[in-house]
Amino acid sequence: MRSLIDPTDLSLSEIDDILALADDIMKNRPKYAEVCKGKKLATLFYEPSTRTRLSFEAAMMELGGNVLGFSSADNSSASKGESVADTARIVEKYADIIAMRHPKEGAPLVASMHVDIPVINAGDGGHNHPTQTLTDLLTIKQTKGHLDHLTVGFCGDLKFGRTVHSLIKQLSLYEGTHFILISPEELQVPDYIKEDLDHKGISYTEVTQMDEVMPKLDILYMTRVQKERFFNEADYIRLKDSYILNLDKLANAKEDLKILHPLPRVNEIATEVDNDPRATYFKQAEYGKFVRMALIMTLLELPKPE
Amino acid sequence: MRSLIDPTDLSLSEIDDILALADDIMKNRPKYAEVCKGKKLATLFYEPSTRTRLSFEAAMMELGGNVLGFSSADNSSASKGESVADTARIVEKYADIIAMRHPKEGAPLVASMHVDIPVINAGDGGHNHPTQTLTDLLTIKQTKGHLDHLTVGFCGDLKFGRTVHSLIKQLSLYEGTHFILISPEELQVPDYIKEDLDHKGISYTEVTQMDEVMPKLDILYMTRVQKERFFNEADYIRLKDSYILNLDKLANAKEDLKILHPLPRVNEIATEVDNDPRATYFKQAEYGKFVRMALIMTLLELPKPE
Amino acid sequence: MRSLIDPTDLSLSEIDDILALADDIMKNRPKYAEVCKGKKLATLFYEPSTRTRLSFEAAMMELGGNVLGFSSADNSSASKGESVADTARIVEKYADIIAMRHPKEGAPLVASMHVDIPVINAGDGGHNHPTQTLTDLLTIKQTKGHLDHLTVGFCGDLKFGRTVHSLIKQLSLYEGTHFILISPEELQVPDYIKEDLDHKGISYTEVTQMDEVMPKLDILYMTRVQKERFFNEADYIRLKDSYILNLDKLANAKEDLKILHPLPRVNEIATEVDNDPRATYFKQAEYGKFVRMALIMTLLELPKPE
Incomplete structure (x- = not known):
C-alpha cells in the first residue's frame, strides 16, 4: 500500500x-x-x-x-x-x-x-502539498490539452510558495517547457531551484514586472502574498499590493492564456478578472x-x- | 436556480x-x-x-x-x-x-x-432567518390546521428579534390575523413594522403584561432576551427575568393554545411548562x-x- | 428504550x-x-x-x-x-x-x-466512561479467550483514573480474578474501592514497583499520568516518569501477557514496546x-x- x-x-x-x-x-x-x-x-x-x-x-x-x-x-x-x-x-x-x-x-x-x-x-x-501540484497539472492538461511545450509564468511570492516550487519541478520533466519568473527581488525563486533548472537545461527568465512578458505566456500562475511569511510588517505592506493582476495588464495577453491560482486569494487578482474567459482559478478548484x-x-x- | x-x-x-x-x-x-x-x-x-x-x-x-x-x-x-x-x-x-x-x-x-x-x-x-419563519409557519399550520383567523401573541424582545419581525410580516398576509404584542416599552416592535400593519389594516394591540391577554391567544410566541442585544448590563439584568412564562400564567389560557419559541431558551419559559400539552417548542424544532x-x-x- | x-x-x-x-x-x-x-x-x-x-x-x-x-x-x-x-x-x-x-x-x-x-x-x-470499560472487557475476552481466572495488573495513576475504577468493578464480578495495583503512594486506588474488594472477598495486592510483580501478570493495564489531575507542578514532574513501561521491564513477563492502555499515552509506554507482540493497546482501539x-x-x- x-x-x-x-x-x-x-x-x-x-x-x-x-x-x-x-x-x-x-x-x-x-x-x-x-x-x-x-x-x-x-x-x-x-x-x-x-x-x-x-x-x-x-x-x-x-x-x-x-x-x-x-x-x-x-x-x-x-x-x-x-x-x-x-x-x-x-x-x-x-x-x-x-x-x-x-x-x-x-x-x-x-x-x-x-x-x-x-x-x-x-x-x-x-x-x-502534492495534491495541489496534481491539481495544477490536471488543470493545465485539461485546459491546454497537453503539458509540454508551454511557456509558464509564475507571479508573486516565488520564494516561500511551496506550490510554485513543486509545480516548477514537475513541469521541468516535460519537453519544451519555458518558465518566466515574475517577482520582486526579495521574493525570487530560491537558488537551489534555479541551479536545478540550469542543471537540467531548462530555459527560464527572471523579471520584476509582469507587463512586458504577458504576451508570451500560455499559463500565468498567480500566488498569494502570505502575511505570515514576512518577518516585518513594513515589508509586507510595501510588497503585498505589487503584482496585482487586473484587466489592464491582461490587455495584450494571449487569448488562450489560462490564469491559475492555488487560492485563497486576497487581492492579487482583481475581481474584475473573474469573468474573463482566461480566469481558470475557480475551475481549478473543481479539477x-x-x-x-x-x-x-x-x-x-x-x-x-x- | x-x-x-x-x-x-x-x-x-x-x-x-x-x-x-x-x-x-x-x-x-x-x-x-x-x-x-x-x-x-x-x-x-x-x-x-x-x-x-x-x-x-x-x-x-x-x-x-x-x-x-x-x-x-x-x-x-x-x-x-x-x-x-x-x-x-x-x-x-x-x-x-x-x-x-x-x-x-x-x-x-x-x-x-x-x-x-x-x-x-x-x-x-x-x-x-427565513427558514425559522418557514418553521414557525409549518408549526402553526400543523398544530392549528390553518394559518388564517388566528390571534397571535408575541412576547419578550420584540425590538431586536428578527424571527418575530419576519413572522409578523408573513402572518399579515393571511386573513383575520390579530396580533398582541407583549413587551417592555424598551423592547417594543419597531415603528416601521407598526406602520406597515396600519397600512395593511391589520389589527394589533400592544401591552406590557401577558396575564391580561392570555385568554385571547391562539398562539403565544415566546422569545429569548439576548444579552448581546443590550448596551448595558444593568438594563439586561432588570429586564431579562420579566416575561417569564410559567404554569401560573397559563392558568386562564385556551386549552388549544400553542406555545412556540425559536430556541435556544434561557429561562423565559419555566421548565415546568415543558410537559404541558400546549408546549409546542420542541415539536417546532422537528417541524x-x-x-x-x-x-x-x-x-x-x-x-x-x- | x-x-x-x-x-x-x-x-x-x-x-x-x-x-x-x-x-x-x-x-x-x-x-x-x-x-x-x-x-x-x-x-x-x-x-x-x-x-x-x-x-x-x-x-x-x-x-x-x-x-x-x-x-x-x-x-x-x-x-x-x-x-x-x-x-x-x-x-x-x-x-x-x-x-x-x-x-x-x-x-x-x-x-x-x-x-x-x-x-x-x-x-x-x-x-x-462505560464504553471504555466495554472496550477493555472485549479486548481481554478476545485476546485471552475468557474474562475469569486472570491476574490483572493496573499501573500508574490509580487514584483519579476513572477507567481503572470501572474495570476493577466489572472484573470483580468474574471468578478467580486477582488484582495487582501498582502505583506511587500518592496515586493509590481510593479506599472505597479497596473496601468493596474486601467486602466481595476479591484478592488484591498493592505494590509500588512493577518489576517484582511482572512475571505474575496475565494483563497489564497501563494508565496515563494526567497533568490536570495534579495540584502542583513539582509533584507532577517528580511522578510522571515513574512507572514507564519499557522492554527491560518486560524481560521477565509472561509470553502471553497482554498490555492495555486506554490511550492517548504520553510517555508511560516507551515506543520500543509498540512492536512487541504483547502490546495490545492499538488493537484495543479497534475493539x-x-x-x-x-x-x-x-x-x-x-x-x-x-
Whole structure:
C-alpha cells in the first residue's frame, strides 16, 4: 500500500495515469458513484484549510465513501500530548485512508511510516502539498490539452510558495517547457531551484514586472502574498499590493492564456478578472476535486469500474 | 436556480407549496429516503448555531444526501482573508446547495449572486432567518390546521428579534390575523413594522403584561432576551427575568393554545411548562427539520417521488 | 428504550451479549454493513476527544448509518446558555441515538432523563466512561479467550483514573480474578474501592514497583499520568516518569501477557514496546469500534441480521 507524501513520490507515468483516471471520472461520473462504498476517509487537519479539506471530503463522497476526522488541532487529542504516530495508528483502525494537514514539516511522512493504510500529505508547513501540484497539472492538461511545450509564468511570492516550487519541478520533466519568473527581488525563486533548472537545461527568465512578458505566456500562475511569511510588517505592506493582476495588464495577453491560482486569494487578482474567459482559478478548484478522486482510487488500489 | 435569502423571496403560493410538501414528507417518510442520493449540502456556518446547523444536516441526511462544511469561522479559510464570494464559488464545485450563516448582514445574498447553485440564508446577523419563519409557519399550520383567523401573541424582545419581525410580516398576509404584542416599552416592535400593519389594516394591540391577554391567544410566541442585544448590563439584568412564562400564567389560557419559541431558551419559559400539552417548542424544532427537507427539494427542483 | 450512563447499568448477561455480538460483527462484517441504514448518531462532545468521537463515528458508519453533531462546546449552542436537557430534546428530533461527552459529571444522565432515544455516556468529567470499560472487557475476552481466572495488573495513576475504577468493578464480578495495583503512594486506588474488594472477598495486592510483580501478570493495564489531575507542578514532574513501561521491564513477563492502555499515552509506554507482540493497546482501539457497533445495535434494539 502506497502513500503520497512528496510530489516526487509519483513517477511521470503514475502522474499520467492519475490524470487519465481523473479525465475518465469527469466524463463518466455515474460509473464512479459507488466505487468507495463502505470505505472511509479520515481528514486529520491539524491546521484549518477549508478548501483543501472540503475538496477531499467532496471527492470521497462523490465516490460513495464516508468521511470522518477533525478540522483543527483544538478539536483533536493533540492537546493531550498524543504523538502524530499514535493518532495515525488509532485512526488506521477507523478509516481506510488518511488525508493529513499539519503545521510541522514531515508529520504526514511520520504518520505514513506507522500505518498500513495510505496517507496523503494535504500540506505540511511550508514543505509539500502534492495534491495541489496534481491539481495544477490536471488543470493545465485539461485546459491546454497537453503539458509540454508551454511557456509558464509564475507571479508573486516565488520564494516561500511551496506550490510554485513543486509545480516548477514537475513541469521541468516535460519537453519544451519555458518558465518566466515574475517577482520582486526579495521574493525570487530560491537558488537551489534555479541551479536545478540550469542543471537540467531548462530555459527560464527572471523579471520584476509582469507587463512586458504577458504576451508570451500560455499559463500565468498567480500566488498569494502570505502575511505570515514576512518577518516585518513594513515589508509586507510595501510588497503585498505589487503584482496585482487586473484587466489592464491582461490587455495584450494571449487569448488562450489560462490564469491559475492555488487560492485563497486576497487581492492579487482583481475581481474584475473573474469573468474573463482566461480566469481558470475557480475551475481549478473543481479539477482539484476530480484529481483527488483519482488519487484516492489509485492509493486504495480500486479497479476502474466497467 | 433559486436561492432563499429573505422570507419575502417566496410568494404565498410558494410557501403553501413548501408547507404542503413538508406535510407529505412527514406522512410518507420512506418515499423520500433517497431523493437526494448523490447530492451534497454545504453548511457554511461562520458563527456557531448547533440547532440550525444540525437541523439542516438531519434534513439532508433524511433525504439520502451527504453533508460537508464548517461550524465556525475559526475552522474556515475566512481567517486567511478569503471573501465570502470566493468561498462560495469554490464550494459550488464541491456541493449542490449551500446553507450559510454569517454574522454580517447580506453575506448570504452576496454568496448567492456569485454562484449557480441555490444558497439558503441560515441567519445573517440581526437581519433575516427565513427558514425559522418557514418553521414557525409549518408549526402553526400543523398544530392549528390553518394559518388564517388566528390571534397571535408575541412576547419578550420584540425590538431586536428578527424571527418575530419576519413572522409578523408573513402572518399579515393571511386573513383575520390579530396580533398582541407583549413587551417592555424598551423592547417594543419597531415603528416601521407598526406602520406597515396600519397600512395593511391589520389589527394589533400592544401591552406590557401577558396575564391580561392570555385568554385571547391562539398562539403565544415566546422569545429569548439576548444579552448581546443590550448596551448595558444593568438594563439586561432588570429586564431579562420579566416575561417569564410559567404554569401560573397559563392558568386562564385556551386549552388549544400553542406555545412556540425559536430556541435556544434561557429561562423565559419555566421548565415546568415543558410537559404541558400546549408546549409546542420542541415539536417546532422537528417541524424545522421537515420544512428544511421540503425547502432543499424545492430549491434543487427535485420532483416529488411517486 | 435504554441508555448507557454507568457501566453498572448493564448486567453481566447483557455485557456477555454485547461482547458476543461484537465477536459476531468482527467475524461477519458484510452482514452488518447496512443494519443502521437511515439511522443517525448524534455525537455531542462538549469537550474534545478525538479517539472516542471517531470511534463512535466509525462504528455508526460501518453499520451503514449517518453521523452529525459537534466536537467541542465552542461550536455548540452551549455558549448561548442552553441547558443540556434542552439540547438533548432538540437533538432527539434530528437523530436516533446520542453519544455525549461532557466535562460535568451527570450531564449524560440528565440528557437521558429528558429524551426517548438512547443516550450513551461517552465520558462525563472524572466520573464514568462505560464504553471504555466495554472496550477493555472485549479486548481481554478476545485476546485471552475468557474474562475469569486472570491476574490483572493496573499501573500508574490509580487514584483519579476513572477507567481503572470501572474495570476493577466489572472484573470483580468474574471468578478467580486477582488484582495487582501498582502505583506511587500518592496515586493509590481510593479506599472505597479497596473496601468493596474486601467486602466481595476479591484478592488484591498493592505494590509500588512493577518489576517484582511482572512475571505474575496475565494483563497489564497501563494508565496515563494526567497533568490536570495534579495540584502542583513539582509533584507532577517528580511522578510522571515513574512507572514507564519499557522492554527491560518486560524481560521477565509472561509470553502471553497482554498490555492495555486506554490511550492517548504520553510517555508511560516507551515506543520500543509498540512492536512487541504483547502490546495490545492499538488493537484495543479497534475493539473499541466493534464494541460500540454492538452497543449501538443493542440500544437501538436492532435484530442481528441473518
